[in-house]
Amino acid sequence: MDWTAPLSALAGAFAGIIATFVVDRDRWKRGQRADAQTGLREASVTYLAHLARSAEGMRFAAEAAHDTPEDRRRAVRVAFTESGLFEQRFGLTMLAPPRVVALGVEAFRTVRLYVICSRTAPT
Numbered sequence: 001m002d003w004t005a006p007l008s009a010l011a012g013a014f015a016g017i018i019a020t021f022v023v024d025r026d027r028w029k030r031g032q033r034a035d036a037q038t039g040l041r042e043a044s045v046t047y048l049a050h051l052a053r054s055a056e057g058m059r060f061a062a063e064a065a066h067d068t069p070e071d072r073r074r075a076v077r078v079a080f081t082e083s084g085l086f087e088q089r090f091g092l093t094m095l096a097p098p099r100v101v102a103l104g105v106e107a108f109r110t111v112r113l114y115v116i117c118s119r120t121a122p123t
Helices: 004-063 069-082 085-095 098-120
Strands: none
Touching (some): 004 069, 004 085, 004 098, 069 098, 085 098
């Protein structure tokens, strides 16, 4: 009996299965990378939005009329706390590469420094 035809068919089927597996795996990896990029992009945009909200809220609180300097400082601290920036910093830390995390933390500390300075600065 001639085994060439059945062996060729099996070899072709095996090659097709392997090729399909490789293509599906590459497609899955691309999808995973795209999902990760989307998650990182959303976390970054949310962090920047909270950073801007925090800075603007603190600026408005600092410029508003207050009875005492302590009331002004309290309003600035409340604006910083209510912005949600602290929580978003953790989200960015979990998803972003180290360089982005370092820049995000630096921006967070700069905004927080304004809160610290508002505690001690005379108005």
